[in-house]
Amino acid sequence: MNNPIRLMATAMIADNSFTRISPRQLQHYLLRTTYKPQTWLTFAGTTNILESRDNVQTVNHLEHNLNYAYDSVYSNTLECYTASPALPSAGTAPPVCVAAGTPLLSTGYYNQPTQYGVIGFMLAPVKRLHVNAGYRMSAVNGNSDFINARQVPGTLQSQYQTPYAHLAFDLAPGWTWKADYNYYSFGEGTPIGPTLPRSFRGNVYTLAVRYAFQLSRASVIFARLTSIRSITMLKNITRAGAIGLAVFFASVTSLAQTPGADTYKAKCQMCHGPDGLGNTPAGKAMKAIPFNSPDVLKESDTDLIAVIKNGKGKMPAFAGKIADAQITDVVAYIHTLQKK
Numbered sequence: 001m002n003n004p005i006r007l008m009a010t011a012m013i014a015d016n017s018f019t020r021i022s023p024r025q026l027q028h029y030l031l032r033t034t035y036k037p038q039t040w041l042t043f044a045g046t047t048n049i050l051e052s053r054d055n056v057q058t059v060n061h062l063e064h065n066l067n068y069a070y071d072s073v074y075s076n077t078l079e080c081y082t083a084s085p086a087l088p089s090a091g092t093a094p095p096v097c098v099a100a101g102t103p104l105l106s107t108g109y110y111n112q113p114t115q116y117g118v119i120g121f122m123l124a125p126v127k128r129l130h131v132n133a134g135y136r137m138s139a140v141n142g143n144s145d146f147i148n149a150r151q152v153p154g155t156l157q158s159q160y161q162t163p164y165a166h167l168a169f170d171l172a173p174g175w176t177w178k179a180d181y182n183y184y185s186f187g188e189g190t191p192i193g194p195t196l197p198r199s200f201r202g203n204v205y206t207l208a209v210r211y212a213f214q215l216s217r218a219s220v221i222f223a224r225l226t227s228i229r230s231i232t233m234l235k236n237i238t239r240a241g242a243i244g245l246a247v248f249f250a251s252v253t254s255l256a257q258t259p260g261a262d263t264y265k266a267k268c269q270m271c272h273g274p275d276g277l278g279n280t281p282a283g284k285a286m287k288a289i290p291f292n293s294p295d296v297l298k299e300s301d302t303d304l305i306a307v308i309k310n311g312k313g314k315m316p317a318f319a320g321k322i323a324d325a326q327i328t329d330v331v332a333y334i335h336t337l338q339k340k
């Protein structure tokens with residue numbers, strides 16, 4: 001862990017100004033910490049404290065912003081205003097405001113306590129499958145000074161929830177199949193104004209096949225097809241789905257190009273390794289000779305076929321276990337490994 005704890009502190013004071021400035025004093029502290037007891041487990045915490053005030057007569061402004069997954073935004077300030085008729089809660093403003101034509105006084109406040117929560121899992125239950133799922137939510141239960149009778153609390157009283165799940169499956173080197181699901185739900189609390197609370201919900205499914213390859217040093221995404229479905233978008237998904245399948249079949253044909261590769265992977269690779277160098281646990285234990293060593297390079301195809309059919313030392317015999325045509329193909333595939 002390079003930087004387990006980071007602290008940032010800011011302070012400012014402004015004074016002797018002829019115009020109102022807000023804030024005149026400010027303090028900001030930001031503390032972040034991370035703790036990683038295991039490679040697969042990270043705890044992270046943030047404390048963010050912002051205090052600012054403008055405490056001169058006729059303004060008396062005070063504000064803070066604190067968050068540590070619980071985020072409290074609060075502000076309180078005196079306001080001089082004019083309205084007809086005057087609100088029942090209006091007080092009498094100081095002479096400076098009366099002279100300016102805004103004779104009513106109110107304490108304007110804004111309170112936005114917000115709670116955040118996130119929980120997420122990343123799993124790889126089998127080698128080529130990656131699962132990533134979790135739940136995020138934020139909830140606000142705040143209020144404000146309502147000088148306008150038609151104003152509604154809106155986002156000051158609301159809940160937002162977004163559970164998600166992502167699946168990724170490695171089909172072949174470079175090829176990944178992906179499926180994502182995201183749900184969005186936003187709902188506002190009871191209104192005090194004339195409009196109904198707003199709410200929306202969304203289901204987003206994404207299906208994609210991705211092919212990535214290396215070109216010099218830049219990784220280039222060759223094809224990425226995405227279909228986003230909601231009830232109104234059903235027509236599009238069928239089309240995008242068909243293109244997705246076309247790309248998928250293209251990838252299958254490109255895999256089938258080298259005959260012998262499949263047999264090699266299924267029957268030989270556990271000892272000889274994907275590169276033919278024998279760097280696997282079984283290959284090392286039995287001393288599987290690298291295919292590019294001079295002893296193997298000088299052997300003819302007939303010699304190699306004989307070894308594969310009859311075995312040699314700890315190398316098992318494959319006669320009767322795989323067809324002669326497959327053995328010929330595997331020998332051709334071994335030559336491609338010898339050239340690498």
Ligand code: HEC
Pocket residue numbers: 263264267268269270271272282286287288289295296299304307308312313314315316318330331334
């Ligand atoms: C259980 C482990 C194992 C498996 C499976 C295996 N091999 Fe081998 N292979 C060996 C070992 C060990 C040697 C070294 C034998 C020696 O020189 O004594 C070897 C040697 C070879 C050689 C070099 C032969 C020579 O004359 O030096 C070739 C070619 C070869 N294997 C091909 C294959 C092919 C093709 C397959 C799959 C059809 C396969 N092997 C499966 C263990 C294995």
